Amino acid sequence: MTAEPDETGPTEWVAREEVGVGPWEGEWPSDERYDPELLENGDRRNVVDAYRYWRRSAIVSDVDSRRHPFHVAIENLQHDHNIGTVVRTANAFAAAAVHIVGRRRWNRRGAMVTDRYQHLEHHADVSGLVSYASASGLAIVAVDNTPGSVPVETVDLPRNSILLFGQEGPGLSEDAQASASLVVSIAQFGTTRSINAGVAAGIVMHTWIRQHADLKNAW
Template identity: 65%
Template sequence: MDERAEHDETPEPAEAQLEVGVGPWPGGRAAWPDDARLDPELLELGDRRNVVDEFRYWRLEAIVAELDRRRHPFEVAVENWQHDLNIGSIVRSANAFLAARVHIVGRRRWNRRGAMVTDRYQHVEHHPSIDELAADARARGLTIVAVDNVPGSVGVDDYAFPPASLLLFGQEGPGLSSEAIAAADAVVAIPQFGSTRSINAAAAAAIVMHAWIREHTR
């Protein structure tokens, strides 16, 4: 390894920051479309939100309603005992893959920074304990699939995800609690080939969500 490259702290040249989104609707108020889904304030001032182009200028409530019409039947749950910074990123991935719900287990407060405001478009519920999460899942016919590289786990590529799955993730470091493993109907793990024991929790969640997507959607 080039030690100079590893320790080089020379700052990168400043680059012009790219504008995100779109400006005010062209043509002013007289040209505004007659569409109840659109937000007059966004039409007037522009829409710089982190949304796909299809939803530019749409009201928040209209976006959520449209997403609800399309949502996939899988759900995501994550344990929150240590205020893990990855939870926000997991919520963001759940939004990207259009999960029906996200469940936060344990502490009610969670770090939203990594969500990049996608939690506004995602149904997020809280459960004080794994037992309460499991009872809710079973009442609605969900199969609880825990994700952790523990003895007896099945490789994620070898597991057939039920359509109505609840994908259960642990925290960075400790992984899933023993209560979560015991409550699961199946435990899957992501095959790894390097020296590290585990991969980042948010990255693991994205991989497993996409595994469900590959199996059940086109």
């Protein structure tokens, strides 16, 4: 079941005149991946140059052909504003999907429109996520600095996995922690008790990338 973003927040990366390209110059390409409206009016979207003028469906299809087998899940119990940032980072690393656990609606502001190209799923509670993981052969890796957690810097993350993050502040719920086959933490050396949830998600996703991704496929 697809998670619904709020209808608030920006619809593009920055002011339209500051990014992208103008109308296509010369004879139009015949490739069906190209969008006639974008060719005529220009492409001001937040996409890499390789996808300029492409239809959204063509972009999603191309990313689908090379997505990584890790998923990202985040609990949405208090309308966490970090979820948009997590979605944006998951898109950057070509995660298979992002799972919103708890409240269906989430604030898309931090996603910067990348949610249009990222598969999103919704689960009413942790048990729904667990059922999905079991049916899909995915190990749940919880991320929290709780007693008994293992430093992510010292472990090999499962290739086929769901990286599960909690709310900003309270962290993972007890159900979420109990659902995991592995709980990892991020090494800290300062005074703060925890790292921002969006930052933590980026660190752990990049750890997966360093361990498993083929860097020849990076832009």
